[in-house]
Amino acid sequence: MPIRCSKCNKAAVTFIRYNGTHLCKDHFIEYFERRVKREFRKQKSKKRLNRIAVALSGGKDSSVALYVTHMIYHKTTEIHAITVDEGIDGYRDKTIAIARNLCKELGVKHHIVSFREHVGKTMDDIAKIENEIGTCTYCGVFRRNCLNRKAKELDADVLVMGHNLDDYSQSILMNFVNADLEKLIRLGPHERVQPGLIPRILPLRMIPEKEVFLYAMLRGLETSLDECPYALSNRKKFRDMINELERDHPGTRHKIVQSYEQIKPLLSKHFPPAELKTCKYCGEPAASSICKACLLKEKLRSD
Ligand code: SF4
Ligand code: ZN
DSSP states (O other), X not given: OOOBOSSSSSBOSEEETTTTEEEOHHHHHHHHHHHHHHHHHHHOSSSSOSEEXXXXXXXXXXXXXXXXXXXXXXXXXXXXXXXXXXXXXXXXXXXXXHHHHHHHHHTOEEEEEEHHHHTSSOHHHHHTOOSSSOHHHHHXXXXXXXXXXXXXXXXXXEEEOOOOHHHHHHHHHHHXXXXXXXXXXXXXXXXXXXXXXXXXXXXXXTSOHHHHHHHHHHTTOOOOOOOOTXXXXXXXXXXXXXXXXXXXXXXXXXXXXXXXXXXXXXXXXXXXXXXXXXXXXXXXXXXXXXXXXXXXXXXHHHO
16 A cells, blocks of 8 residues: 555655655655745845856756756746866766756756866866865865856856755755854855855755655656765765764754854854955956965966
């Protein structure tokens, strides 16, 4: 006898442990999209969005983020997808093909920005260099730089990112454990619009990874389960720890985010956003006269 949906009599496709409900396909999709719409309403600072850029890696999270953004906004707003090609052989090429297909299917304009072009090196080149800076630090800084530059060039009002609840709660906890409260407060969504920085919207930040995966499946979206060969083992530790807590105390991930939301106003007072300068090399916003991406590029040249 199949388990029935808590809202209707159809067969359930999932059990949401943290709120104790069984949901059929239709009610799960409705529940998913309702939360995404709520996050858009909550996070966007402008009433009307004329142009939205979506960071699309082609992984399940960003594919779902583009799909739902398109579903909600395609009638009123121009949508562009930006894919950053970091140059990770055997990994990124597969997800770029998925990204391309999805954009074609949805009729969304697709832009590919490559590290080779913007940084002068691929991540495969950078990963071979041994220094005190981690591979993912280079990748994260260069990716943010590429995305912001392209979103600005497109004159986008916001940049949509696909971070799910698992990613988001891990980032919060990692910054706590590293006592990096300044970085913690800079996690999106951004409340204050900084000149030169396209505000980020994270519509999936309250949705667990498994639910994003289920939604992708139910909507028939092509996804890749491959993991980047340079993925940090450090983050994996936090993922395992939070998963264990969630297993014993359902709702832990939501509570981590709720706690962060509660202390955010206090932290914002203590660490007000820096008055940004303009990088003398690339023109991007920077804390000093040279932005982090250009500093790292210099370091790569000197190593
Ligand atoms: Fe880049 Fe690290 Fe993510 Fe791989 S795991 S895509 S190297 S940030
Ligand atoms: Zn720069």
